[in-house]
C-alpha cells in the first residue's frame with residue numbers, strides 16, 4: 039500500500055525466513071491446537087523445538103482472549119460460525135491475493151477477524167491495519183451471502199507485548215476503502231507501477247538492501263545544513279538523533295548484506311576486505327597454566343581465581359610468559375567483518391572465510 043512498485047521488485051529476491059518467523063509458525067500451530075481443543079474440535083498437539091514455557095503461557099492468553107470474543111458473540115447469536123486457520127481469498131480486490139485468518143467468527147451481525155502476532159519487536163495496531171482489512175474483505179466474501187453482516191471487528195492479539203488491539207468499521211466503510219484506496223493501489227502494484235516510497239515499511243521489503251529509493255531517501259537525510267553558530271543547537275542535535283535511527287537501520291542492512299555476499303559468495307567490494315574480528319586471548323586450561331606457572335617458581339598467581347592474562351604477562355614479563363605459557367594460551371577466532379583496506383589486519387580469502395563460517 040505504501041510503495042506499490044515494491045511488489046514486483048521483491049519478486050527478484052528469495053523469500054526469507056528467520057528464526058523469528060519459524061518461532062512464530064510454531065506459536066501459531068500451538069495456538070491453533072489449543073483453541074481447537076478448547077472448542078472441542080479434533081486436533082493433534084504439534085511438536086517444535088521452539089516450544090517453551092513462555093510460548094505455552096502466551097498461547098494460553100491468546101486462547102483465553104479468543105474464547106472471550108466467542109462468548110460475547112454467543113450472547114447475541116447462538117448459531118455462530120467459527121473458523122480456525124481459514125484461507126481468506128481477497129482476489130476480488132487484489133489480484134491473486136489471499137491470507138490465512140487465525141480465527142474468524144461470524145453470526146451476530148458482526149464479523150470478527152482475529153490475528154495472533156507472536157513477535158515482540160514492533161507493536162502492531164489493528165487500527166486501519168491494511169493486512170487486517172484485507173483479511174476482513176476475504177472473510178466478508180465468504181459469508182456475505184449467508185449472514186446479514188453490518189460491522190467488521192478486527193483484533194490483533196500480540197500477547198508478548200501485552201497488545202490486544204481491536205478496530206471496528208461498518209461493512210460500508212470497509213467496502214468503500216477497498217474501492218477507493220485498495221483497488222487502485224493493487225492495480226498499480228500488480229503492474230509494477232506507481233512511485234517508490236521509502237519509509238518504516240522498508241524493513242519488511244525483500245529489496246531493502248539494494249533499493250535505490252531507500253538509499254536516496256537516507257542519503258537525503260544526511261544533507262544537513264550546518265551553518266553558524268559553530269556549535270550545534272540543542273534542537274539540531276535532537277533533530278539529528280531523530281534521523282539517526284533510520285540511518286543506522288539502513289546502514290546496518292547494507293553492511294549485513296555486503297558482508298554475507300563477501301563471505302558466502304566471495305564477492306569483492308572495491309576498497310574493502312574480509313578480516314577476522316578482534317577477540318581476546320584466553321587460557322586454554324587454567325589448571326595446566328597454574329601448574330606450569332608454579333613449576334616455574336611463580337606463586338603469586340591467584341587472586342579470587344587465577345590472575346588474568348595481562349596480569350600474568352606483567353608478572354612474568356613478555357618473554358618468559360611466552361616461553362612458559364605460550365602453548366597454553368589461545369585466541370578464539372573472531373567473527374568475520376568487512377573493513378576498509380587500510381585496516382591493519384590481514385585479509386582473509388573468501389574460501390577461507392566460507393570454511394570459517396561453516397565451522
Ligand code: SF4
Pocket residue numbers: 041043044047234235236237239240243244245246247249250251252
Ligand atoms: S525498500 Fe522501501 S522504497 Fe524500496 S521498494 Fe522496498 S518498500 Fe519500496
